[in-house]
Amino acid sequence: MSSFLLVVTVFIAVLTAVSMYRVAVGKTIFDRIIAAGLVGTNGFIILVMIGFLFERISMFIDIAIAYALLNFVIIIVLGKYFDRGGERL
Amino acid sequence: MVATIIAMVLIVAGVFFLTVSSLGLLRLPDFYARTHAVGKSETLGSILVLSGLAVYNGWELNTVKIVFILLFVLIANPTATHAIARAALRTGLQPWTLQQGTKKKKD
Numbered sequence: 001m002s003s004f005l006l007v008v009t010v011f012i013a014v015l016t017a018v019s020m021y022r023v024a025v026g027k028t029i030f031d032r033i034i035a036a037g038l039v040g041t042n043g044f045i046i047l048v049m050i051g052f053l054f055e056r057i058s059m060f061i062d063i064a065i066a067y068a069l070l071n072f073v074i075i076i077v078l079g080k081y082f083d084r085g086g087e088r089l
Numbered sequence: 090m091v092a093t094i095i096a097m098v099l100i101v102a103g104v105f106f107l108t109v110s111s112l113g114l115l116r117l118p119d120f121y122a123r124t125h126a127v128g129k130s131e132t133l134g135s136i137l138v139l140s141g142l143a144v145y146n147g148w149e150l151n152t153v154k155i156v157f158i159l160l161f162v163l164i165a166n167p168t169a170t171h172a173i174a175r176a177a178l179r180t181g182l183q184p185w186t187l188q189q190g191t192k193k194k195k196d
Contacts (some may be wrong), residue, residue, distance in 0.1 A: 001093055001145070008100055008138075015111045022114050022123075030120050030177040034127045037169055038114060041131055041162070042107065045138055048155065052142065061154045068158055072165040079172030083179055 002053065009049040016042040033078050040071035096145035103137030106130050119185030120177055128170035135162045 019042070022035035044067040051060025113126025136159050143155040 001097070004097060004100075008104055011104060012107060015107055019111050019114055028120055028177070028182060030173055030182065031123060033173050034120075034124060034170060035114060037166075037173075038110065038127050038131055041135055041166060044158070045107075045135060048139065048142060048158070052145075057146070057151050061151050061158075065154065065158055065161075068161055068165070072161075072169055075169035076172055079169070079176045083172075083176040 005049055005052055009046055009053065012042055012046055012049070016046070029082065033075060033082075037071060037075050040067065040074075044068050044071070092144055092147070096141045099137050099141030099144060103134045103139075103141060106134030106137060110134055120182060121174065121184050124170050124174045128167050132162060132166045135159075135166070 016039055019035055019038050023032050023039065026032040026035055044064040047060055047064045047067060048057075051057040051064070054060070107130075110126050110130035113130060114123055117123050117126055139155055139159045139162070143152050143159070146152045146155065
């Protein structure tokens with residue numbers, strides 16, 4: 001099970017790295033924002049899996065909770081900002 | 090042993106949906122189509138992977154925390170995607186149509 005979790009973690013990390021293309025290139029600012037949200041979601045899934053791999057799950061799960069809350073707050077605040085017609089980047 | 094097999098099946102299904110989500114984010118032609126990939130496939134893949142890890146962990150305090158993250162992702166991820174899509178629509182981003190697709194090179 002441990003090697004299976006390692007393979008799955010590496011695969012999700014590769015998917016996250018491929019998704020960074022849309023953050024870098026993305027045609028509008030909104031493409032970049034939702035791609036960054038996907039990278040954050042994949043990031044805390046990887047964090048929970050790292051907790052299982054290192055057998056320090058009680059520490060890593062709290063960090064993953066903090067990452068999930070921050071990811072949600074960042075996207076909601078950016079949505080509010082661009083909803084009021086913020087500067088188009 | 091049975092719990093481990095159930096957890097592996099759930100994690101493999103979740104990784105499939107995460108793969109679909111990343112491919113959709115790269116390949117779909119428009120912002121609104123990409124919100125379709127991020128809002129639904131990513132949420133389903135995340136909750137499948139996290140429920141697989143919760144089944145693998147067994148009955149502990151950490152399982153309750155994993156289920157808390159799962160419920161939070163289930164509520165927060167579609168809400169965030171909807172907020173960004175509403176902001177894009179209000180600032181006047183036009184949806185992709187077939188005429189534009191045949192005229193210009195799609196990206």
